[in-house]
Amino acid sequence: MSDVLTTQDLDSRLEKHRTELTGYCYRMLGSAFEADDAVQDTMVRAWRNFDKFEGRSSLRSWLYRIATNVCLDMLNAGNRRARPMDLTAATPVAQAALNSRPEITWLEPVPDGRVLPSTADPAETAVSRESVRLAFVAALQHLPPKQRAVLILREVLAWKASEVAELLETTIASVNSALQRARATIAEHGSQETDTANPLNEEQKKLLERYVAAFEGYDMTALTALLHEDATLSMPPYDLWLRGHDDIVGWMLGVGEVCRGSKLVPVVANGTPAFAHYHPSQSGDGGFEPWALMVIEIVEGRVSGITSFLDTKRWFPLFDLPEHLEKGDVAH
Known part of the structure; x- marks a missing residue:
């Protein structure tokens, strides 16, 4: 040869x-x-x-x-x-x-580093x-x-x-x-284009900073100001998904209230911004435990979709994320 x-x-x-x-x-x-x-x-x-x-x-x-x-x-x-x-x-x-749907084979997130080879060509x-x-x-x-x-x-x-x-x-x-x-x-089937994360421009960075502040502060007024009117929230492996400000806020102030006091650590998944969502630890030590991998979709300066993958035993090791955060070691 x-x-x-x-x-x-x-x-x-x-x-x-x-x-x-x-x-x-x-x-x-x-x-x-x-x-x-x-x-x-x-x-x-x-x-x-x-x-x-x-x-x-x-x-x-x-x-x-x-x-x-x-x-x-x-x-x-x-x-x-x-x-x-x-x-x-x-x-x-x-x-x-x-409602969990174990018979469904769910689409899974992936870290960019595993699937996107480095290239000098921006296009x-x-x-x-x-x-x-x-x-x-x-x-x-x-x-x-x-x-x-x-x-x-x-x-x-x-x-x-x-x-x-x-x-x-x-x-x-x-x-x-x-x-x-x-x-x-x-x-x-309408694959709507969303903003990717390499690199984030200043507008996107500020949007995500405001998103983190609103979510961690559980400020629903500030959060909805960042969402498109028809934004979606889904939580695989559950089949539930919600659309629009009223239903998303209603969920977060109802069943989702358990997320109050959480911390978000930035990562990148599927070419878009994402966060490791840590929930206040039930041990009472003031630390935080894995809760979800939150993938964010952005369209025209606002959040259009939030997908929270809840099977943290799979996703956090895949993204090389720690199993526990101490109270003082969260940095954005």
Whole structure:
């Protein structure tokens, strides 16, 4: 082959592609943990079959072929992932109740560092961040697996139609047809663009500072001033979701009152601002315990969506967040 690789440097060559492959698999699967599993499976298959790699395509293309087949196998074996708003209409706060839906396979958050490789191209960075937003990944879940792969490869990773056709072992006409159908489905399910977090401009920074102050102070007047009128609040793994100022405030001053006195620690998830939400410790030590990973969506200078992922035993270790905060060690 023209690009000779030895077993001595194969591992390092494979590892160079881990982050971008994880991003691809996350968009395909909607799960950070499944994406990690898929990439690990891809690396193992590449090791085992490296002697069959003939070098007619690049190592990167070969790895994407393997990763695509891994993801397609996983998708054929399970249900698509969803957000609460993909399942039901918004619930009026007077009827709101926390109903867990264990049969639902929920869309999961992901740390940017696991799925967004560093690049010097600002346009490429922007596309990468846009394409891991919760709303976009949720919209991808409505696509059949192969259409999903085509859309990601063509429009996110900017592969040529001929390259995608070769990877999927199909024709250019089939790729173009699949892309057209995928675009129509994405448009139908309305993936609204939201502001990404790299870098935050001064207006966004001030908005988030005001959001933290309002939430930590539990000042609902200040909080609603930062929300769009049709802003949403959801709390996976519960199927409840709320829309609009009155219902969100009604919830937070009712069942959500337990969040009074919480602390927020900034992180970044799915290309957008996020917070680790710590609840006052029940031990009475004045510290704080993990409560939720709060992903914030911003549109035109206001918060349009709040998704609080409540399974902190999964999310806090994934984001390398501490299991406990002492009273004096919260800094923004």
